[in-house]
Amino acid sequence: MTRLLEVINLKTQYNTTDGIVKAVDDVSYYVDEGEIIGLVGESGCGKSVSQLSVMQLISTPGKITGGEVIFEGQDILKYGANSNEMRTIRGGKISMVFQEPMTSLNPVLTVCRQLTESLELHLKMDKHLSRQRSIELLELVGIPDAKKRIDNYPHQFSGGMRQRVMIAIALSCNPKIVIADEPTTALDVTTQAQLFEVMTRMVKQIKTTLVIVTHNLGVVARYVDRVYVMYAGKIVETGTAEDIFIHPAHPYTIALIKSVPRLDEPRGRKLVPILGIPPNLINMPPYCAFRPRCAYREQCKHEESPPMRHIDGDHYIRCYLDVKEVAW
Amino acid sequence: MVNSTKDNTILEIKHLKMYFPVTKGLLRRKVADVKAVDDISFTITKGQTLGLVGESGCGKTTVGRCILRVYKPTDGQIIFKGQDIAKLPVKKMRPLRRDLQLIFQDPYGSLDPRQSAGSIIREPLQVQNIYSTKREFDKRVEELFIIVGLDPRMVDRYPHEFSGGQRQRIGIARALACQPQFIVCDEPISALDVSIQAQIINLLQDLQAKFGLTYLFVAHDLSVVRHISDQVAVMYLGHIVEITDWKELYENPLHPYTQALLSAVPIPQPIIERKRQRIILRGEVPSPLNPPPGCTFHPRCELASKECQESTPPLRKITDNHEVACFKV
Numbered sequence: 001m002t003r004l005l006e007v008i009n010l011k012t013q014y015n016t017t018d019g020i021v022k023a024v025d026d027v028s029y030y031v032d033e034g035e036i037i038g039l040v041g042e043s044g045c046g047k048s049v050s051q052l053s054v055m056q057l058i059s060t061p062g063k064i065t066g067g068e069v070i071f072e073g074q075d076i077l078k079y080g081a082n083s084n085e086m087r088t089i090r091g092g093k094i095s096m097v098f099q100e101p102m103t104s105l106n107p108v109l110t111v112c113r114q115l116t117e118s119l120e121l122h123l124k125m126d127k128h129l130s131r132q133r134s135i136e137l138l139e140l141v142g143i144p145d146a147k148k149r150i151d152n153y154p155h156q157f158s159g160g161m162r163q164r165v166m167i168a169i170a171l172s173c174n175p176k177i178v179i180a181d182e183p184t185t186a187l188d189v190t191t192q193a194q195l196f197e198v199m200t201r202m203v204k205q206i207k208t209t210l211v212i213v214t215h216n217l218g219v220v221a222r223y224v225d226r227v228y229v230m231y232a233g234k235i236v237e238t239g240t241a242e243d244i245f246i247h248p249a250h251p252y253t254i255a256l257i258k259s260v261p262r263l264d265e266p267r268g269r270k271l272v273p274i275l276g277i278p279p280n281l282i283n284m285p286p287y288c289a290f291r292p293r294c295a296y297r298e299q300c301k302h303e304e305s306p307p308m309r310h311i312d313g314d315h316y317i318r319c320y321l322d323v324k325e326v327a328w
Numbered sequence: 329m330v331n332s333t334k335d336n337t338i339l340e341i342k343h344l345k346m347y348f349p350v351t352k353g354l355l356r357r358k359v360a361d362v363k364a365v366d367d368i369s370f371t372i373t374k375g376q377t378l379g380l381v382g383e384s385g386c387g388k389t390t391v392g393r394c395i396l397r398v399y400k401p402t403d404g405q406i407i408f409k410g411q412d413i414a415k416l417p418v419k420k421m422r423p424l425r426r427d428l429q430l431i432f433q434d435p436y437g438s439l440d441p442r443q444s445a446g447s448i449i450r451e452p453l454q455v456q457n458i459y460s461t462k463r464e465f466d467k468r469v470e471e472l473f474i475i476v477g478l479d480p481r482m483v484d485r486y487p488h489e490f491s492g493g494q495r496q497r498i499g500i501a502r503a504l505a506c507q508p509q510f511i512v513c514d515e516p517i518s519a520l521d522v523s524i525q526a527q528i529i530n531l532l533q534d535l536q537a538k539f540g541l542t543y544l545f546v547a548h549d550l551s552v553v554r555h556i557s558d559q560v561a562v563m564y565l566g567h568i569v570e571i572t573d574w575k576e577l578y579e580n581p582l583h584p585y586t587q588a589l590l591s592a593v594p595i596p597q598p599i600i601e602r603k604r605q606r607i608i609l610r611g612e613v614p615s616p617l618n619p620p621p622g623c624t625f626h627p628r629c630e631l632a633s634k635e636c637q638e639s640t641p642p643l644r645k646i647t648d649n650h651e652v653a654c655f656k657v
Contacts, residue, residue, distance in 0.1 A: 042521045144611075158612055188383035189548065190609045193592040197608055215522050218594025222601045241598040257596060259526035261555035263578065264595050271555070273526035277491045293523075 001032040004176060004209055005054070005094075010067035012046075012053045019282040023049040023062070025233035028308075031177060036203065036210045038220040038241075040256075041230035042278055047213050048099070050230070051179045055090055056081040072176075092122035095170040097180040101162035101187075105154040111138075111165055112150045115172060122173040137168040140205075141198050160191035167199060174206055181213045196223060217260060221245050226314065229253050232279050232289035235308075239315035250317045251294045288319070296321055338374040338510060338542050339395065343367050344404035344414075346390050350617065362616050364390040366566035367404070369643075372559070374509075377536065377543040379557030379574070381550060381589070383613055386563040388546045392512040395544065396428050397421050408510070426456050429503040433515035435495035439487040445498050446483030449473075452505045472501040476531060493524035500531065504539070512544045517552065529556060550593045554578050562586045565616055565624040568643060572650040582652045584629050623654070631656040 012024035023046045031037055041047045053064050056077070068075045071089065079085040095118075098104035106114060115134035119125045125133065131150070138146035141164040154162055163183060170178050180199065184192040200223055203210050212224060220227055220241065227244040229237040229252065237250040248254045258272040276293040288306055291297050299321055308316050347361040364387045372378045380388045394401045397413060406414040413424060432438035439448055446469050459465050473480040476497040487495055496516065503511055513532065517525040529552065535541060547553050553560060554574055561571040562583065570583040581587045588607040595601045609628045614620055623641050626632040635655050643653040 042523055160612055188613075189550070189592045190383060190588060191612065193606060193608055216594070217522075217596035218601070221596045221598045222594045245597050246599070256523060259523060260596065261529075261551045262595055262597075263551050263554060263590070263593055264597070264600060267555065267574070271526035271530055273530060274523035277493060278521060278523065 001034065003030055004033045004071070005031040006068075006070040007050075007054060008068040008070065010050060010053055010069065011065045012049055012058060012062060013065050014062045016061060016282070021281045022233050022284060023281060024053055025284075027067075027230075027233070027235055029228050029235065029238070031209055031211060033176075033209055034203075034207060035225050036200070036212065036223055038224035038227045039211065039213045039230060040215060040217065040220055040227060042215055044278055044281070045230045046233040046281075047230045048181050051096070051181055051211065051213055054179070055094060055096060056086055057090075088122065091118045091175075092173045093175055094177045094179065095173065095175040097163070097166050097170045097178065097183045099182040099185060101159055101166055104166060105162055107154055110151050110153055111157070115150070115165070115169055118169065118172050133172070134168075137172055138165070140202070141165075141168045141171075142194070143168075159187055160195065163187065163191075163195055164198065167195070167202070171202055171206060171208070175208055177209045177211065178203075179211045179213065182215070183212070184219070185214070185216075192219075217245075217257065229256075232284065233281060234289065234305075234318060236290065236318045237316070239311075240313070243311075243313070243315040247315075249311055249315070249323060250319050251296050251321070251323055252290050254323065255293075255295060296323060336373045337371050338409060339372045339544075340405075340407040341371070341391075341395070342369050342405040342407065344369070344391070344394060344406065345402045346387070346394050346399055347402045360617060363566050363619065364616060365394065365401075368563075368566075368568045370559075370561055370568065370571055372510075372542055372544065374542055375536070375540050376558040377545050377556055379545045379547065379553035379560040380563060381547060381553050381560065382563035383548060383589075385565075385613060385616060387566040387616070388563050389514055391563075392430070392514050392544055392546050395510075396425075396430055396512055423456075426506040427509045429506070429508040429511045431496075431499055431503050431511060431513045431516045434519050435492055435499055436487075436519070438499055439495055441487055444484050444486055445478075445490065446473075448487075448498060449501045449505055452502060456506050458506060468505070472505055475504065475535070476501045491524075492520050493527055496520060496524075496528055497531070500528075500535070504535065507539070508541070510542045510544070512546065514546045515548070516545075518547065518549065525552070532556070550590060562589065565613065565619055567624060567640075567653060568651075569625065569653045570651065571643070576647075576650050580650075582646060582650070582657045583654050584631055584656070585625050 008028050010024055010027045014021040014023055027050050039047045052058055054069050058064055069077045076089060112131060112134055116130040119130040119133055135146050135150055138150060143149055143161060143164055184195050214220060224241050226240055228235050231252050237253045244253060248257060255274045259274055261271060274293055279289055287303050302320050306318050306320050308318050310316055344365055345367055346365040347363050349358045350360040350362060351357060352359045380391060382388045393399050395406055401414050404414060405412045449469050449472055450465055453465055453468060469483060470480040478494060478497050517528050520528060545556055557574050560574050560577045561568050564585050570586045581590055588609045591607045611628050620627050622638050623636040626636040641653045641655045643651045645651050
């Protein structure tokens, strides 16, 4: 497998009046061709911002302050957000499915206009051809009666249908990487299942690579090859889906898995909540950000933030302790 | 209406209907009805939890609101402790509101930002005139703070100073203030962070054990509903399509919609999850303004036949406590 994208020590900060928010703090990950990777974490842990940083869609007061984003052998951070190179990558080679299908489509433009826009820009298609291609794309993502529906406005579509349109737009230019940022969060479970089915099918069909950003552990377990778990701006654990769900090693991952009820467990287990609340990213302590909530904090005497540590295979954790515990 | 209550039944819903009129034009002529809840019946036993699941727009929140008489139901009976409250006038309803409370979904929108936490919790006590002196009110508020796991020193703080989980605790304390017997929990955890959800689920379970509360737990997360409910009712487009106890529903779901719904819930264990059979439904939930004829689920159902298109299947008993609305079962 070829390495498609490699993010090295990426840092994104927001300068606010209360202090510096390190939204993405030294994040490194890689994506190989044809993989599906998952980025999991709670709201505010920096998972979305890390993806927006890759696309260089960070606006003030946010700023990418360090790191490299190597895509096809080039550090694309060097191009600068407004450069022509970045414009061809954004939406062309790397595209994004945004979180809220209700607000991320432009309400005053027809679906046709929004689909053909990137086709005309990136693939230099003419009006007629791009319209043809748009209809095909809509059929591909499962919108019935696509020939008629293409001239509708977003408000004439339901939430699930709008997200299908978003997926069609993201896939329109045969991108190398599709970043799906919480693609189904606002939708019902049966619609969620439909959409993931569409997305994974498309990944196989047009041979693209998918990055799924989500807080839903179940979704990750089903579709993803490799997982990155984020907490307070840092990646705290990474490994294959089996590593993460069957042999989790970071106390946060273990706690997260223990805190959700599962459909296949015997009932009656008392859920184990994670203590405390997610941290405020302003003025983070020098030690491990999870320590105040960690179930094993008594055992940890380290005053510095732990480095990434190899366990086995692809499995790495950011923790000093060797916690041997089955998640559940 | 005192006769029909069995000893342990706290709430009985009979043929409840809630239609919202759709109006048009200057004179607001009624042109159609949205049948948000269409002829549903169930009972809840004291001290138990009924989980009400379904997708958005299926009418599950409306059921909760009808029980609390936020809405005046179009038809049907809501028998709470032997008394039909469906058509009770507002004045007579007020004393009953002590017993019937609500926990909201959104802990951000459901607390007045200009009221302190203590004053939010004190409000229902004052409305119901439960105590006479300020000291008694203060003491009860402090007690409630401790019950839901908040520091009583925080009574004078405002909602924005609390985290999402803490705000939800304030909402729960407010619901508990008048010592209710029945609480409608309307998606109480879906707006919270994953790591916080377990705290609130545990709190709700502890409170139920401590005060003998009865819950109507409205939610769309089937794993949480399985964890917390005794009985589970599945709703689709204003109808209950299946109702039974939790074990039966999750181990032996009979309605095709329930089966699809359950198979769509992923299990966070990759080896098990990748082997699971999944039923992917066709299409989407139709608009309740213009529901399909016959069984409302038939356009999406694999088993649908002519019969399903023509007549609505009634909820019928399969075993003693398992009812399904489907011809094919």
